Amino acid sequence: MKTFDYRTATALDDGLEPGAVFLAGGTNLVDLMKLGVATPDMLVDVNRLPLGEVTETPDGGLRIGAAVRNSDLAADPRVRSAYPVLSQALLAGASGQLRNMATTGGNLLQRTRCPYFMDASKPCNKHAPGSGCPARDGDHRNLAILGGSQACIATHPSDMAVALAALGAVVHVDGPAGPRSIAVTDLHRLPGDTPERDTVLEHGELITAVELPALPFAARSAYRKARDRASYAFAVGSVAAALDVADGEVRDVRLAFGAVAPKPWRAFTAEQQLRGRPATKEEFLAAADAELAGAQPLRDNAYKISLLRNLTAAVLARLAEEVR
Numbered sequence: 001m002k003t004f005d006y007r008t009a010t011a012l013d014d015g016l017e018p019g020a021v022f023l024a025g026g027t028n029l030v031d032l033m034k035l036g037v038a039t040p041d042m043l044v045d046v047n048r049l050p051l052g053e054v055t056e057t058p059d060g061g062l063r064i065g066a067a068v069r070n071s072d073l074a075a076d077p078r079v080r081s082a083y084p085v086l087s088q089a090l091l092a093g094a095s096g097q098l099r100n101m102a103t104t105g106g107n108l109l110q111r112t113r114c115p116y117f118m119d120a121s122k123p124c125n126k127h128a129p130g131s132g133c134p135a136r137d138g139d140h141r142n143l144a145i146l147g148g149s150q151a152c153i154a155t156h157p158s159d160m161a162v163a164l165a166a167l168g169a170v171v172h173v174d175g176p177a178g179p180r181s182i183a184v185t186d187l188h189r190l191p192g193d194t195p196e197r198d199t200v201l202e203h204g205e206l207i208t209a210v211e212l213p214a215l216p217f218a219a220r221s222a223y224r225k226a227r228d229r230a231s232y233a234f235a236v237g238s239v240a241a242a243l244d245v246a247d248g249e250v251r252d253v254r255l256a257f258g259a260v261a262p263k264p265w266r267a268f269t270a271e272q273q274l275r276g277r278p279a280t281k282e283e284f285l286a287a288a289d290a291e292l293a294g295a296q297p298l299r300d301n302a303y304k305i306s307l308l309r310n311l312t313a314a315v316l317a318r319l320a321e322e323v324r
Ligand SMILES: Cc1cc2nc3c(=O)[nH]c(=O)nc-3n(C[C@H](O)[C@H](O)[C@H](O)COP(=O)(O)OP(=O)(O)OC[C@H]3O[C@@H](n4cnc5c(N)ncnc54)[C@H](O)[C@@H]3O)c2cc1C
Pocket: 021, 022, 023, 024, 025, 026, 027, 028, 029, 030, 031, 046, 066, 067, 092, 093, 094, 095, 098, 101, 102, 103, 104, 105, 106, 107, 108, 109, 110, 157, 158, 159, 160, 205, 206, 207, 208, 232, 233, 234, 235
């Protein structure tokens, strides 16, 4: 591993030197450093900053500090009752030990699990810009069918972020240019010609909190994850959904897909198609088809289209069933 300096951040305006990165739980960053994929000059440990609280907002939502651990957030009674999709997504990720370390900010900013990205000896436009994308002709079974580019088809691996996208969460950041807020659906970038940049964050911008808006019908919400093993595995496809049904019709719906795009994929097209329609399996499948019409699968990942279709219909049908 390359040598690096270390310091503890003691105030939000500590700033970040060139070549420095923030360290939270370390469960992704330190792995990438051991692999030689991340080579920071300095780690700035943010664990002592006062970002570890979940508080209620005046509008009835929740503000989650960036340092709140995944296990604490999943267990929070307010999350479990008002936003069960978030609790379920968190519990579907990693292992108990990892969730005890992993933070809200770090989970959002974890890097792709593309096997070429994780291998510093391989070409990869994301870790070595301009070196090529061997995944297109190689191992892309778990890579993107939506939102990719010629330069990169990586998927974002977070389960939590998919739930946050469905819930319309807002990310609060602070940095050299002052504080700002970003919809979680706008935090991650599509790769285009510059896949080396995962997000719209500038160097030195620290995530301070994630805010969940009040969304009463999210009390009926769920996360469903398909993976190669029953536990301790990343998703090959996932769906986060919240559903508001009255008199057999969809009044409102929130839907997001995971592990199929370079970012948590809010299914805006499917949502729009479903509002005002009968809450039936046929309608759910048709809405998923509309969202997936733009999918561009490669040789070995077309299976994700039928997987997502079926997951979407199954999750929404179960939520609709709860109303009857
Ligand atoms: C074996 C294994 C299995 C896993 N399985 C899953 C899974 O199934 N589902 C899933 O979703 N995840 C999974 N994970 C990933 C895990 O969830 C992430 O590693 C974890 O959430 C990252 O959080 P962290 O606090 O440890 O981040 P760190 O590793 O400390 O940081 C990650 C990145 O975020 C940046 N960062 C951290 N905090 C901030 C902040 N406040 N502001 C700005 N930048 C910040 C860091 O600089 C770094 O770039 C798995 C990990 C492992 C090792």
